[in-house]
Amino acid sequence: MGKVIASITTSVDGYVTGPDDGPEFGLGRGGERLHYWVMGGPWTYDGGHDFAMHGPDKQFYDEMVATLGAGVVGRGMYDAAGAWGGTNPFPGTLFVLTHRTEDQPAKESGFRFVADLGTALTQAAEAAGDRDISLGGGADLIRQALTAGKVDELVISTAPVILGGGKRLFEGFTRDVDLTIIKTYSSPYATHVRYTVTR
């Protein structure tokens, strides 16, 4: 079985979205700046954007997705991303944690709705074989997996912005966890650090 790799982008003050995140404002008001590294520069919710990741950001991303065989995200992230236009852009099946599993997307979409984290990880492991499983946001999903001891690697991309509000990655998280730095990547848009979860 491969590793479970939880990855997310935060602001310097630890927010994974600005205020009012959701279908209308994606990563929240002002939260576009979290993903300059994804888009390769400034973009807006209104103005549309190209996916023009480059340099160290692309190297970081390509190395991380190269080993993936399946993924898990929360329903909030799936909805905020507009279901990525209806087709999963990530490697392997993307399992979406939701209370509304009866509303399954078509198999060709590459999405699969599941009701709880344990089921999601079990099915993702089956789908991934000996490849790795990515664990995306939201923050609550990553906290839940960390608390359950299910995360092998934690990957934090820190964007150069202080948001001052929104959803905080470690809100209410009270466990002490040792990490080991595996590799760091630096671009003008983000500092990416891959950590092994030691205990």
Next chain:
Amino acid sequence: MGKVIASITTSVDGYVTGPDDGPEFGLGRGGERLHYWVMGGPWTYDGGHDFAMHGPDKQFYDEMVATLGAGVVGRGMYDAAGAWGGTNPFPGTLFVLTHRTEDQPAKESGFRFVADLGTALTQAAEAAGDRDISLGGGADLIRQALTAGKVDELVISTAPVILGGGKRLFEGFTRDVDLTIIKTYSSPYATHVRYTVTR
């Protein structure tokens, strides 16, 4: 006049100390891990330690202190550090923010007690001339200076640990601040990022 450079070390979850920081436990219970990069490896409050910083950590530190002419810290940090044994180890005079200014340390100590941030920054600027001013912890001092628009550079060293409790750097901070990455340094003990405060 030089720049005001605020620098501090945090955990991955944004704490600058573990629980119960102070004269007895320094950076708080478990907070020793925040300063492995300062000591060059693991150390304990009980066991004493050598100041054996090396590699990218030393390069980061040396480059930052090279331009300094004075510093400002909070009284809590001064007390937690045991007044660094009675002598200021940093370049230039170290101004200590405290409500108890009547208890001035001897001039040779290199410390000077002042009552408020405005006075501290004015006196530090006089002392530093055209050199830079460092702004150390605690977290409340850095938040206060950021809110007042007095910080030119924010420098965050992130140690590979999730503390799950303690004093949070951005606790209660609600301003939106744009940053620009100046330089990043990576070691097994910390990821150091120097940011310019853009607005």
